[in-house]
Amino acid sequence: MMIDIRKLSMFNEMAKEGANTVADQLTQMTQIETEMQITKINFLDIDNIRTHMGYEDRIAIRINLESMPNGCVLIFFDEDSAKTLSQVMLAGMVDENGEDSEFNEMEQSAIQEIGNIMTSGFIDGWANVLNTTIEIGTPRFYHTSGSNIVDQEIDFDDDDIALLFDSRIHTPAADSESLSGEIYVFPNLNDLVQMMNDIELET
DSSP states (O other): OOOOGGGTHHHHHHHHHHHHHHHHHHHHHHSSOOEEOOOEEEEEEHHHHHHHHOSSOEEEEEEEBOSTTOEEEEEEEOHHHHHHHHHHHTTTOOOTTTTSSSOOHHHHHHHHHHHHHHHHHHHHHHHHHHTSOOOBOOOEEEEEOHHHHHHHHOOOTTOSEEEEEEEEEEOTTOSSOOOEEEEEEEEOHHHHHHHHHTSOOOO
16 A cells, blocks of 8 residues: 655654653653653564564563554563652552562553553544544553564564554653653554545645
């Protein structure tokens, strides 16, 4: 399926809208000034996605897109950032394994809720550009590598390439606390192109 070349700028507009919304929401939630770098848009061979996502264990939240453009969102944090965010969501409650790399049920639930809020904001930015609504599913918690999730959890429908949006979360002015993470969006390429082609260009 081909896309009208005049609509290619919509990719950047969607990325900017989504990234700005997430940065604002994280800043409000954590009271830690948070920024997102400009989202990169990659067309990758499926075989290269494992390397792109990385092989080290991190905290991940996966949320499916349950309406067009379908696909899924993956949010990754390093363990320290995930601990910081979970404690913010839990109003500073400290548990007995608070310094451990393992995450108890309360912390997992807190990170899932953060992932839900971030995904809603990011995808709402897309929906605004595409003049539609996009439904999302229930967040799932993982403590594993991105490559494992790609292998076990993502269905690429036997496509040769995937369209991958990725954004970097960081706190440039942080003193004692910092946040680091990424948002990856794997939309169904055919569905996304159809949605973009259905939008009338202003003349």
